[in-house]
Amino acid sequence: QSALTQPASVSGSPGQSITISCTGTSSDVGGYKYVSWYQQHPGKAPKLIIYEVSNRPSGVPDRFSGSKSGNTASLTISGLQGEDEADYYCSSYTSGSTVFGGGTKLTVL
Amino acid sequence: QVQLVQSGSELKKPGASVKVSCKASGYTFPNYALNWVRQAPGQGLEWMGWIDANTGKPTYAQGFTGRFVFSLDTSVSTAYLQISSLKAEDTAVYYCARDIVVATFDSWGQGTLVTVSS
Numbered sequence: 001q002s003a004l005t006q007p008a009s010v011s012g013s014p015g016q017s018i019t020i021s022c023t024g025t026s027s028d029v030g031g032y033k034y035v036s037w038y039q040q041h042p043g044k045a046p047k048l049i050i051y052e053v054s055n056r057p058s059g060v061p062d063r064f065s066g067s068k069s070g071n072t073a074s075l076t077i078s079g080l081q082g083e084d085e086a087d088y089y090c091s092s093y094t095s096g097s098t099v100f101g102g103g104t105k106l107t108v109l
Numbered sequence: 110q111v112q113l114v115q116s117g118s119e120l121k122k123p124g125a126s127v128k129v130s131c132k133a134s135g136y137t138f139p140n141y142a143l144n145w146v147r148q149a150p151g152q153g154l155e156w157m158g159w160i161d162a163n164t165g166k167p168t169y170a171q172g173f174t175g176r177f178v179f180s181l182d183t184s185v186s187t188a189y190l191q192i193s194s195l196k197a198e199d200t201a202v203y204y205c206a207r208d209i210v211v212a213t214f215d216s217w218g219q220g221t222l223v224t225v226s227s
Contacts, residue, residue, distance in 0.1 A: 003153070034211045038154070045204060045217040046146075046154065057215060089154050093212035097170055098144070103153040 004029065004090055004101035011107040017078040020104045022090030023071060030071035034093035037066055037075045040103075041086045050075060082108050111135040113143075113205050115218035121225050126193040129221045131205030138186040139163040142208040145179065145190050148220075149201040159208065160188060195225045 005023040012018040022029065022037075029035055037050035048057055050066035053073060063084075065076045073092070077084055085108040090101040116130040131143065145157040158169040160179040167179040178191040188205055203221050206214035 032211075034213060036213050038214070040154075045220055046206075046214070047217070048213070048215050051210065051213045051215075091154075091156075091212060091214075096168065097158075098156040098212040100146075100154040100156060 002099070004092060004099055006088075006090060006101040006104045008102070009105045009107065011109055012077075012080045013109045014080050014082065016080050017076060018080060018106065019077075020075045020088055020090075020106070022073040022075070022092075022101045024073075024092055024094075024099070025071055028071075028092040028094035028099055029068065029073050029090075032093045035066070035068060035073045036091045037064075037073075038089045038091065039084075039086050040089065046089065077106070080108055084108055111207065111216045113207065113216055113218035115203075115205060115221045118222040119224070121195050121223065122227055123195055123197060123225055125195050125225075126191060127195060127223055129190045129192075129203050129205075129223070131188045131190070131218050133186045133188070133207070136207075138183060143179075143188045144206045144208055144214060146204045146206055146214075147201045148204065149198075152201075157190075157203075162188070192223070195223075197225050199223060200225050 035053045038046035040046040049060050053068045054066040063079050088104045112134045114132045142159045144159040147155045157173045160167045180189045205218040207216040209215045
């Protein structure tokens, strides 16, 4: 199973919005609603921030939002804050397994 | 609150074996599958597979068959990852993660660094 495709890096200034894409196929992202996003700070475990494409777990700020169109899912972070600087990973269910994206490093300028 | 607490870092020689534990608390252990995820140094997340915490049935991702074994001890709400015939390329942080829906990992262990070096 090939990894989902994410941009290696994105950047934005405080207060701006950024979007991270996650491209798969009709066998994973395009075929199921089970797309999640995780935030990982250096040396820490990943944290679930979006599940089932667009749902936020309790405690995750509404600055984080998710969507999907066809085989591509997207994570949007609005009102960027310094603490948002981290690595972000998408994942998707696919035929009895899970596949992650390669990860995107977000830099807050 | 839900917690997954993993065992500490390990330094092993090539060819040796290692067993990583993941102790769960704060929820009914058999009700949720536990997954294992590998992260090599400076690399991304890689899904290794999962174990049904009710039946103990493991499922392994491609590339993680043969030397990797998932197991449980339900009496202490603990999952285990055993890796045999260790190679340098097994050096990584290994995470356990609870699956709350389908491929949705809401709680993660703190990670266990396994270093394989002669």
